[in-house]
Amino acid sequence: MSESTNAEQPTIVYGSGRKPDAAIPRPGLELRKSNVAVVVTDPQNDFLSPQGVTWGVVGQNVTDNNTVENIGRLFAASKGNDVPLFISPHYYYPQDHKWQFEGALERLMHDIQMFDRPNALDLTNFDGSGADWLEQYKPFINDGETVITSPHKVFGPESNDLVLQLRKRGIDQVILAGMSANLCVESHLRELLEQGFEVVVVGDATAAAQVPGYDGYDAAMTNFRFLASDVWSASEVTERLSAL
Incomplete structure (x- = not known):
């Protein structure tokens, strides 16, 4: 599959009222199977479930x-086309709540007990908790093939x-998606670019706080x-992966 020309570029998903900007180049990406x-950040209840602690601002x-x-x-396309799936989750353990300083959103996440777990080796009350995967994602993530990385602790994968x-x-x-757009997704994007990866972001497979x-x-x-x-x-993404 060759890269698209400007005239052939697909429509981008934009925020409310935003117009495409033809002045910004779109290098595109020629996928190699x-x-x-596919990399997805934080596909967890605290972000994506109406019962999650952030739903009031991201819902x-x-x-x-x-x-x-x-x-x-994306999960289905990854599995259906034998494209590796990586999950970069966010967990906080009791030692993380003893940090002596935090940024604004770190402070909020700690205050609302977002992604909390007893410790790295303890799954007590994990099932269905805010730190757990959304229930419909579990067959994809827990299949024994998906790579689940160690947790990122602030926003990026460093x-x-x-x-x-x-x-x-x-x-x-990397085809990058997940939660939340201007925090973990963007931080993962920046670090992956610095590490020499080609990265496409899936604009409608992410979301963010709006206040x-x-x-x-x-x-x-x-x-x-x-x-x-x-x-x-x-x-x-589904079409491009199916064409590989």
């Missing part, structure tokens, strides 16, 4: 983007083994277009 993986955007369904489509796991599998192309005066999704979409090789929809 032996070198590409509307998750709903508008059909984020839950579109992440599920503190986990995602890059190592990708490199050890010969992966240098008065601040739109995390709109901010992320701007930076995705400035940084990534391209921004695709879940439908485009």
